[in-house]
Amino acid sequence: MILQLLTCTALSCIVAKAIYRLYLHPLRKYPGPVFAALSSWYEAYYNIIKKGDLVVEIERLHKLYGPVIRIGPNTLHFNYRRAYHDIYTHGLTLVKDQEFYHSTVSHAPQGSVGLCDRQESKNRRAILGPLFSRRAVTELEYTIQEKINVLITLLKEHHSSPSTSVHMSAAYRSLTIDIITSYCFAESANALASGFGNYELESIRENLQRLWIQRHFPFIISFASIVPQRLLLWLFPDFNSFVEMTAQYERQIDHLTNHPEDFSKVEHETIYHHLLQPKGKERLSKAALIQEAITLVGAGSDTVGNACTVGTFYALKNPSIHRKLVEELCEAWPDRDRLISYAKLEKLPYLTAFIKETLRFSIGVIHPLPRVVGPATPEIGGLKLPSGVSQICSAFTRS
Helix, strand or coil: CHHHHHHHHHHHHHHHHHHHHHHHCCCCCCCCCHHHHHCCHHHHHHHHHCCCCHHHHHHHHHHHHCCEEEEECCEEEECCHHHHHHHHCCCCCCEECHHHHHHHCCCCCCCHHHCCCHHHHHHHHHHHHHHHCHHHHHHCHHHHHHHHHHHHHHHHHHCCCCCCCCCHHHHHHHHHHHHHHHHHHCCCCCCCCCCCCCHHHHHHHHHHHCHHHHHHCCHHHHHHHHCCHHHHHHHCHHHHHHHHHHHHHHHHHHHHHHCHHHHHHCCCCCHHHHHCCCCCCCCCCHHHHHHHHHHHHHHHHHHHHHHHHHHHHHHHHCHHHHHHHHHHHHHHCCCCCCCCCHHHHCCCHHHHHHHHHHHHHCCCCCCCCCEECCCCCCCECCECCCCCCEEECCCCCCC
16 A cells, blocks of 8 residues: 555656646747656766767757757757857856766866856866966976977887878877876876876776766766775776776875975976965865866866867868978978977967867867856846756857
């Protein structure tokens, strides 16, 4: 009798929720698939079963239903410029969708990407901003050039003949992870010296592969953080690289916390100069320090490596692009044995245009990033939306 009562109650709740979402919800008037309006499992199906094809499905839905579609019980997707700028550049009254971000980056919720509170995010940017300013980059030009020289030497020694080939995507990601770890920690990952790979590079690759799983089943990451390490690696061997990387950052933090005098021994400022000794800001917890390190290494290696791969592909595919790049560089850089400065390279018009177009093609994050409407949010794409509604606009979607 009790079981029957519970079953009836559960079914009644499901039916009531379905009726509300289809006929009473504030977004009921917007077109889209019925299943998307009923359940967030619509997104999970395309992300997990269809291996990230949600962005492709969104394109199809826009062609079918128009410029504004409902792709979740509480989510709208736009595909025109005005809405994009309202959401991501002018929408000061909008906030990150906490459910989305805390699940998608459940391995680093206290990193800058996972921060959803506006003031907390602003404080973190204030700490990290000086590390990625133009001045900071130009001061570390030698460190960056040193890593590039290593890659060039490897290509010349092992991949210079017509009979040899190289996986440029792996090469570029090894280069960028060596640069970002040297830049942030003054301690390189040495992925180039390891034959285009190491545990940090492997960890980033594994994190990306299980991104959709943790997006829709974030409790897996929560479980991984509390179980004994030996049991975790027995249950999930693929977590090994992530565990190694986390342990490495934890050792660095413990060492610098116990020996602050070592800050003066490194050749340039690091992430920990800013995070462990924030000016006028509250010091971050140990967990937040580790997760920020994970965030910066992932963001500074995979996205940049992908952009380099995309740029190389189109430069080699299109003879006219290749010819113009070579001609401009040869004119500005007649002596290859003498290094050319970043200040001089950034003044080359065709190279600058090529880099900007590469960045446009090599989208950093394809999946839509949701923002939640607040009480004071103005119109989004010409529409006045109710508070609490999540709306997104993908950089991949073409209007």
